[in-house]
Amino acid sequence: MQHVKANDGVSLPAALDVAGVKHSYGHKQVLSDVSFSIAPQRFTVLLGLNGAGKTTLFSLITHLYSTRHGTIRIFGHDVGREPGEALRRLGIVFQARTLDLDLSIYQNLSYHASLHGIGRREALTRITALLDQIDMSDRLHDKARSLSGGQMRRIEIVRALLHRPPLLLLDEATVGLDIQSRAEILSTIRKLVVTDGISVFWATHLIDEVEETDHVIILDKGRVLADGRVDDVVRSCGADSIREAFAILTGVASVPANGERR
Numbered sequence: 001m002q003h004v005k006a007n008d009g010v011s012l013p014a015a016l017d018v019a020g021v022k023h024s025y026g027h028k029q030v031l032s033d034v035s036f037s038i039a040p041q042r043f044t045v046l047l048g049l050n051g052a053g054k055t056t057l058f059s060l061i062t063h064l065y066s067t068r069h070g071t072i073r074i075f076g077h078d079v080g081r082e083p084g085e086a087l088r089r090l091g092i093v094f095q096a097r098t099l100d101l102d103l104s105i106y107q108n109l110s111y112h113a114s115l116h117g118i119g120r121r122e123a124l125t126r127i128t129a130l131l132d133q134i135d136m137s138d139r140l141h142d143k144a145r146s147l148s149g150g151q152m153r154r155i156e157i158v159r160a161l162l163h164r165p166p167l168l169l170l171d172e173a174t175v176g177l178d179i180q181s182r183a184e185i186l187s188t189i190r191k192l193v194v195t196d197g198i199s200v201f202w203a204t205h206l207i208d209e210v211e212e213t214d215h216v217i218i219l220d221k222g223r224v225l226a227d228g229r230v231d232d233v234v235r236s237c238g239a240d241s242i243r244e245a246f247a248i249l250t251g252v253a254s255v256p257a258n259g260e261r262r
């Protein structure tokens with residue numbers, strides 16, 4: 001089992017360990033021998049253009065698809081062999097909106113809590129505390145449809161955290177949001193790593209979401225092209241910035257804001 005050093009130097013099992021994973025849709029292979037580990041209590045970015053294979057990889061990690069080639073472990077638990085143990089440790093925010101618009105925020109969240117076997121009283125305590133953290137406790141009984149896109153995303157993040165998973169996956173969480181909402185979501189998530197010791201795996205095509213001290217995994221056409229601290233990746237490419245390193249590695253002349261390959 002892959003072990004990695006946490007922030008305090010203690011050796012822990014990797015929050016996520018992906019080893020030799022391949023995936024095909026019919027004859028089209030979209031993930032080729034993908035391997036990497038992410039450390040606990042770190043912010044790790046999965047950076048790739050549209051079509052790189054990020055969502056497919058997330059579908060394998062969350063066990064929506066079964067892994068036919070390779071293994072995926074969450075804190076040492078094999079997603080294929082012990083899905084209950086593995087998935088209990090995982091929270092996920094998908095790219096597509098998933099709140100029920102006709103239910104209140106409380107109803108959306110308490111339903112999810114009950115799926116995780118959390119009692120009503122405990123659920124309300126957790127919901128109130130998490131809504132407080134994102135300054136939305138006054139919206140508890142509002143209908144989800146009355147929220148802005150950024151507020152909906154924040155409620156989806158609260159929902160993903162209700163069962164207190166140590167690993168949180170977010171697939172293009174800021175897509176379609178205005179600049180201010182994007183910044184707020186990103187800073188909420190970055191804070192969780194520091195204050196709650198959560199491990200975050202953040203998939204994006206937006207290079208300006210990456211910071212120098214993050215761990216970055218660059219995925220392109222289903223292959224891992226780089227895996228390491230951002231400043232190390234930049235240096236090893238002989239580049240001046242992660243944008244330049246990404247362009248060198250992928251052969252994409254400039255990285256477009258919409259994530260489409262040019």
Ligand SMILES: Nc1ncnc2c1ncn2[C@@H]1O[C@H](COP(=O)(O)OP(=O)(O)OP(=O)(O)O)[C@@H](O)[C@H]1O
Pocket residue numbers: 025030048049050051052053054055056057172
């Ligand atoms: N259900 C499917 N059937 C066939 N091909 C698929 C399917 N889902 C994805 N693909 C293809 O697999 C490749 C990887 O897609 P994937 O959605 O995983 O990439 P991505 O990095 O998440 O991009 P995006 O952000 O645009 O979703 C693409 O070429 C896509 O067209």
